[in-house]
Amino acid sequence: MSVDIDYDGDPFRPTKERPKASVVRFDDVEPWARHASDIGCNFDHLVWGYDLPASRWFDRGELRQLDPGEYTDFQSHREDVEGPVEKVVRVVSGRGVLRTEHRDEPLERFDLVTVPTGAAYQLGNAGTNELWLASWTSVGDNHLHEASTLEPAERTGAREEYERVMAARTDEGLQTAPGYAGDYDGDPDEDRPEPTVTRFAESMPKVFHESPAVGCNADRPDWITTTEDLEWFSDSVVMRLDPGTYTSLHTHFDNEGPHEEVYWVMAGEARLVTEYRDERLRRFDCAFFPTNNPHSIGNVGTDTLWVGAWGARGGREAEFELDDLEVSERPGQAEEYERVMAARKERGLSTPSWVSFDDE
Template sequence: MEGALERSLRVFSGRGVLRTEYWDATIERFHLVSVPPDTAYQIGYTGTEPLWIGAWSSVGGDEITDESTLEPAARPEGNAEFDRIMATRSDRDLATSPGYDGEYDADPDEDRPEPVVTSFANTAAKLCPKAPEVGCNADRLAWIAELPELEWFSDSTVMKLDPGMYASTHTHFENEGPHEEIYWVMAGKARLITEYRDARLRRFDCAFFPTGNPHGIGNVGTETLWIGAWGARGGIEGDFDIANLDVADRPGQIEEYERVMAARKQRGLPLPPNADILDP
């Protein structure tokens, strides 16, 4: 009815609970939640600080339906689905929500898919080495989580950049999927680098990069910059696993960096990495 909609969520800050028809799970800063199509879930706030979550949805290249844009209670069969989920939770001795009257005549167990929760602590950090040939001016860490349970989203990464640190300027070519990407600032101040212009990004600002669009990012603040990134390949496998290959080792990236820097120079833009060209 609503189309095959996938969703990937990353907790920016705070503490909450993920409720499903099968179980409840605590979610906190940097936790990743993968939600396949037809998955029932609810997020609640359980902490003492505001709960902030970034979410990216995909319909796999299809048009999003009008039903998907409605609030859950306004969607066709939304109330019936709520009653089914609550009946399933009740059968499993899980707490039910206000508004459920305890009446459900059909079989509530329809064996729907479950969300997948990936904690930050269980994601191995990858060391991205200094690579001046593609604009990376220092060693940095990235926590890359692959998403095999989703068809269109391929990975989600948490990047950590200390003040003055720049990540590689790179492009995701067709040989990587194709690969679309989005950056979302979770904390700190960033400078986004493209071949056309630079942009300042602050907390909760985001940037989208279609396939073939060069981009880089640096920390121009005085505190640690945390970036959440999502990759989507539309269910198409790339020629290599980008999680296991440094940017400077990917085919064509050094030549692409040199082309982007030449384009920036022609437009009168500064050549990174050079963190002191902008005031924090």
């Protein structure tokens, strides 16, 4: 595997068009407690909030820990209260359950839950170990309402919505909360969307092949889910990298939406590579890449690296889908790789062993 780079331009010329990545470290995030409530949250539990001020569409990130038998609030992000809120939830580890007004579904490691605006849901720990859930919220180009920052039980109409959901579950023969009186006098079967579960164990990965032209040094699988039931989020990916392997260094140009992306380390130890710097990432660390930012990630540990990735483009249309093409086949990626390698060399940063330069 080798690539010879003969870049004769100024690698710093498009700097203004290549914004920098940002990193949120788990150790720097102070958790807060979600409190037990009368809308289904049965214990206090911890939540870590991930703030991405440079993002247009990733409005709120949360990492949630639930002990065995603990449940979140039963909630729905109603548009008349919170705006057009969508949510994506990935099981990082543990065994859980998704409860809706019409069904209960088991959740396993790396399963994905997509929650469209207005869908009612509750998440709980159905296993014997801690359940860790990573989630992102988006309202597209809209403003995130203050209601979304409140405890779910404090949001307008939360109790009435809970009563409706309990009535709908009663009609379905599903378990309801202790103390539910069953005196809801409206129509519990309002026309509401339902959350969708994509099961990791039933998904087939796309294999991205070794490609020295863009820095991918081994074949590797990505489990890509296109979030077709959502408008603001475009995709969610699970990446698996063996020790010593790297993804392609790639840039999501405007022809992809434009496309913002988040990486969240779910297990293992990673090295984030950009044209400006390298960063070591550990479990629960998060990296954000704005549109036009070149980035790559590699496994610098001794165990398998698992990374969760989310893409958002605010409802914009892309010229192609990410899982249709190898990275090297996407427009401009090979040229961008050569520019970034030349920029890293000029900055005194390392370049891969398989890269050589004509002027050496």
